[in-house]
Amino acid sequence: MTSNGLYDVAVIGAGVVGCAMARRFTLDGARVLVLERAPDILDGASKGNSGILHTGFDAPPDTLEQACIAAGHQEYLKIRDRLGLPLRTTGAMVVAWTEAEAARLPALMEQAHRNGVTDVRPLDRAEILERAPHINPAFHGGFLVPRESVIDPWAAPTGYLLQAIANGAHVDRNAPVQGGAFDGETWRLDLPGRSVRTRSVINCAGLYGDHVDQLLLGAPGFEIRPRKGQFVVFDKAAARLLPTILLPVPSPTTKGVVVCPTAYGNILVGPTAEEQESRADASVDGATLAMLRETAARLVPALAGQPITATYAGIRPATEEKGYRITPYPDRRYISVGGIRSTGLTAALGIARHVAGLHRACGTDWAPLAAPGWPAAPRLSETDPRDWQDRDNGGIVCHCELVTRREIEAALGGPLPARSLGGLKRRTRATMGRCQGFYCSGALAEITAGHFAAPLADPAEDRHD
Amino acid sequence: MTDAGRTGPGGSDSEWDVIVIGGGPSGLSAATRLRALGVPRVAVLEREVEAGGVPRHCGHSPYGLREFGRLMGGRSYAACLVEAAQAAGAEVLTQHTVVSFGPGPDPVLIVTTPSGATLMTARRVVLATGIRETSRAARLLGGDRPLGVMSTGALQAVVYLQRMTPFRRPVVLGTELVSFSALLTCRHAGARPRAMIEPNDGLTARGPARLLPLALGIPLHLGTDIAAIHGATRVEGVTLRDRDGATRTLDCDGAVITGRFTPEAALARMAGWTVDPGTEGPRIDGFGRSLDHPAYFATGNLRRPVETAGWCWGEGQATAAAVAADLERGLPPPDDAVPLTVAGDPLRYVVPQAIHPTAETPDLMPEVAQLRLSRPARGTLIAEQDGRTLWSRRLDSRPERRITVPLRPMIEAVEPGGPMTFRLREAP
Structure with a gap:
């Protein structure tokens, strides 16, 4: 913040798009403030996705979404080494399970080429079986998307925001925007008990993006129609059964259910696509989860007997239209970034570049940082070195995910300390393994005591009877 | 040595x-x-x-x-x-x-x-x-994922090792022995279980522990399952579902998901x-x-x-x-072992899964094999190899009961080769 308390840019929302936005504007030289309503970052739509870095092969051609996916993918590859972010280039296979689906494959490949994903190519039967030896052999053909990859969906945005912070951005959590006004030059944003001043506002509020538009512009530029997706995660022992991403042939209405490896070494199946009213209800239901498990077992029969490690749901901030809803209001120094759905993880860096470009219409009087810092994000990927391999790690606390005491203590400190068990899980993966806290809940309750507004446990009233 | x-x-x-x-x-x-x-x-x-x-x-x-x-x-x-x-x-x-x-x-x-x-x-x-106990996730139990949902093992570690308590009024799912242990652990921590929930029509555990809910004044809901857990940050309640599909909600601030080891x-x-x-x-x-x-x-x-x-x-x-x-x-070489198998429902498993048909090392062989039922059943338990009955006895048991059968007579009777299979010929 400057001495007069005025920021250049306030980013509302610390989901994956907000984190990438904060990084972009910070590196471009702006004084950035990030306002997040939740106790911790990545608490909304970004909480539950499939962790795939898409190529955009199946995106609607010649759209903003397709352009942002391509740019975002490219930038991720460029920066990920310096930020310590993982990449598992597993490739993806789009597999047809009926003759009718097989008939649609050529058109999909043509669309991929049109989107610049020119390395997409058909696979014969032997190649499909070689790439996924445990796949149900009753398929009717497929094609390969070589550069579809798997990344850490939490480390990536955390890394973006940590880089923003390291280069001067300020992040306020528990800071819901409750109102505000533009006086022709600067914005006043009202938070509980105080207000802040900024020259520009970027609305990256995800599931609440239309609410923020309504609050600050007087009318929403779009209408959020929450769409829930449930997922089932198989144990790491299942990882050897599927080394690649299996994509279905998309129908006109849905991209369908994916079965894929994760960066952490699990196998994941999902998502569903369920329209709902609630923006907060990320509940799962037994029947749907059982259906997902059966779908996975139909595609990869050996998954049938594999234990389930976790279940979760994410809510995509879909809108009444299909595409991204990015609207600049240059006369009010305000840009609304809405409708960023499942492709947001891949596209975030591209969206941030696009929005920084749009912002020039508002007058951008800052200059890119000459030598920005590159702090390292937490490394949780199975394919990267982990802390348990190093000296003085403090010992393992979460045995299933091999999370060390030092990793947990680091996540509770630093420039962006975890403020909830969810935040700690996303930074370290503690309790996210097969026992779901059976072994480590006691130790975690002790280590995290005093750190969270909602503690894992309180001191007991001891009653020996 | x-x-x-x-x-x-x-x-x-x-x-x-x-x-x-x-x-x-x-x-x-x-x-x-x-x-x-x-x-x-x-x-x-x-x-x-x-x-x-x-x-x-x-x-x-x-x-x-x-x-x-x-x-x-x-x-x-x-x-x-x-x-x-x-x-x-x-x-x-x-x-x-x-x-x-x-x-x-x-x-x-x-x-x-x-x-x-x-x-x-x-x-x-x-x-x-x-x-370990089967987690809430592995059971595909629906609802939100708030704080305060844990297994008995996790609860005991929090209560006995850290001297803390994660909730005050939890529900306890299950009626295995460990479930009653969860009741006592709650009580030790000053928490008062709101209810004990059991999907079956009777308690799973045998013995005096069965009287605990009554003694502690904890309502017991048989033939009832937890359909969903609710709560934004902490558990706020659970949806209970009866056998006939009727649902109702119960306020609570935690859920202990016990057993199913x-x-x-x-x-x-x-x-x-x-x-x-x-x-x-x-x-x-x-x-x-x-x-x-x-x-x-x-x-x-x-x-x-x-x-x-x-x-x-x-x-x-x-x-x-x-x-x-x-x-x-x-x-004796592993390859000389004869597989032990179960013919299927209602026999869930047999341990060990192979034995050696040899008298070379009788002192090292287990005295008994263990079997388990997947549902209550009675009839004649038969061990057979290649259609030949090696051993049989009456059985009347339930899934939670330990079933042991003496291995010595089978080790003597079994021939090298094909699997020895346990089968239950159920009484009508």
């Missing part, structure tokens, strides 16, 4: 005759007996800060009569097991987490410690990693071993030797859910004898 080759503290800690993975009752028992049988270098790898296993944080059940000749609480029992192993000359290495098995015929373990990763080798490995067989699964679909543990022969890798043995509750600490201790003793014999003179 002599102690000449033994390396204790200060020596090399990476090469051992036997490494036992898991410092609970069965693992500590095996290590103690291995030393008593003269095996020089024996290490127990325990991933927690202290060894002792589940009894460490189990405040209630009586322990130790068979092993130490007196009744004791879980914590003292765990401490006695550790002392016995150490007194016998086994190294109990805490904060040693086995990450994976290396490839090849000779056991190599990738182990992590506070000092980082290391490799440890042994001539034989005994897996004694025990059991499953072997902690992750290392075996990660190594690509085939686990028994009925036990969910590694498949073993009568010596406790893995059918997937002959240098590895499995003992205790890893073999199958779930037995008492005393039973597991006994298995540890027997497994140690077999391992010591294997090191000294070799056990």
Whole structure:
């Protein structure tokens, strides 16, 4: 913040798009403030996705979404080494399970080429079986998307925001925007008990993006129609059964259910696509989860007997239209970034570049940082070195995910300390393994005591009877 | 064998005759007996800060009569097991987490410690990693994912080891023995369970524990399941569902998801071993030797859910004898084993999953095989091989009851070759 308390840019929302936005504007030289309503970052739509870095092969051609996916993918590859972010280039296979689906494959490949994903190519039967030896052999053909990859969906945005912070951005959590006004030059944003001043506002509020538009512009530029997706995660022992991403042939209405490896070494199946009213209800239901498990077992029969490690749901901030809803209001120094759905993880860096470009219409009087810092994000990927391999790690606390005491203590400190068990899980993966806290809940309750507004446990009233 | 080759503290800690993975009752028992049988270098790898296993944080059940000749609480029992192993000359290495098995015929373990990763080798490995309760996720239990949903094991660790309490008015799902232990743990922490929920029409556990809900004034809902858990940050309630599908909500601030124990067989699964679909543990022969890798043995509750600490201790003793014999003179080749199988419903599993039809090593073979039902059933239990009945007896039992059958007559009757299969001819 400057001495007069005025920021250049306030980013509302610390989901994956907000984190990438904060990084972009910070590196471009702006004084950035990030306002997040939740106790911790990545608490909304970004909480539950499939962790795939898409190529955009199946995106609607010649759209903003397709352009942002391509740019975002490219930038991720460029920066990920310096930020310590993982990449598992597993490739993806789009597999047809009926003759009718097989008939649609050529058109999909043509669309991929049109989107610049020119390395997409058909696979014969032997190649499909070689790439996924445990796949149900009753398929009717497929094609390969070589550069579809798997990344850490939490480390990536955390890394973006940590880089923003390291280069001067300020992040306020528990800071819901409750109102505000533009006086022709600067914005006043009202938070509980105080207000802040900024020259520009970027609305990256995800599931609440239309609410923020309504609050600050007087009318929403779009209408959020929450769409829930449930997922089932198989144990790491299942990882050897599927080394690649299996994509279905998309129908006109849905991209369908994916079965894929994760960066952490699990196998994941999902998502569903369920329209709902609630923006907060990320509940799962037994029947749907059982259906997902059966779908996975139909595609990869050996998954049938594999234990389930976790279940979760994410809510995509879909809108009444299909595409991204990015609207600049240059006369009010305000840009609304809405409708960023499942492709947001891949596209975030591209969206941030696009929005920084749009912002020039508002007058951008800052200059890119000459030598920005590159702090390292937490490394949780199975394919990267982990802390348990190093000296003085403090010992393992979460045995299933091999999370060390030092990793947990680091996540509770630093420039962006975890403020909830969810935040700690996303930074370290503690309790996210097969026992779901059976072994480590006691130790975690002790280590995290005093750190969270909602503690894992309180001191007991001891009653020996 | 002599102690000449033994390396204790200060020596090399990476090469051992036997490494036992898991410092609970069965693992500590095996290590103690291995030393008593003269095996020089024996290490127990325990991933927690202290060894002792589940009894460490189990405040209630009586322990130790068979092993130490007196009744004791879980914590003292765990401490006695550790002392016995150490007194016998086994190294109990805490904060040693086995990450994976290396490839090849000779056991190599990738182990992590506070000092980082290391490799440890042994001539034989005994897996004694025990059991855990099935998580809420693995049960595909619906609803939100707030704080305050945990297994009994997690609750006990929070309450007895950290002296904290995660909730005040939880519901308890399940009526196994451990579920009643959860009631007592809640009470110890000053929490008052709101209700006990059981999907079946009767309580699972037998014995006096059944009276606990009545004694403590805790409502018991039979024929009822938890359909969903609700709460934004903390648990705020659960949706209960009756047999006929009717639902109602119950306010509470926590949910203890108890029982449905499953072997902690992750290392075996990660190594690509085939686990028994009925036990969910590694498949073993009568010596406790893995059918997937002959240098590895499995003992205790890893073999199958779930037995008492005393039973597991006994298995540890027997497994140690077999391992010591294997090191000294070799056990019959794995390929000579006859598979033991169950014909299917209502028989869920049999342990061991193979036996050797030989009298060479009768003292090392288990006295009994264990079977388990998947539903209450009665009739005639038959062991047969190639259509030939080897043994039979009447059976009237339930899923929660231990069923043991004597192996000795079968070992004498079985022929090398095809599998010996258990079948239940049900009474009409």
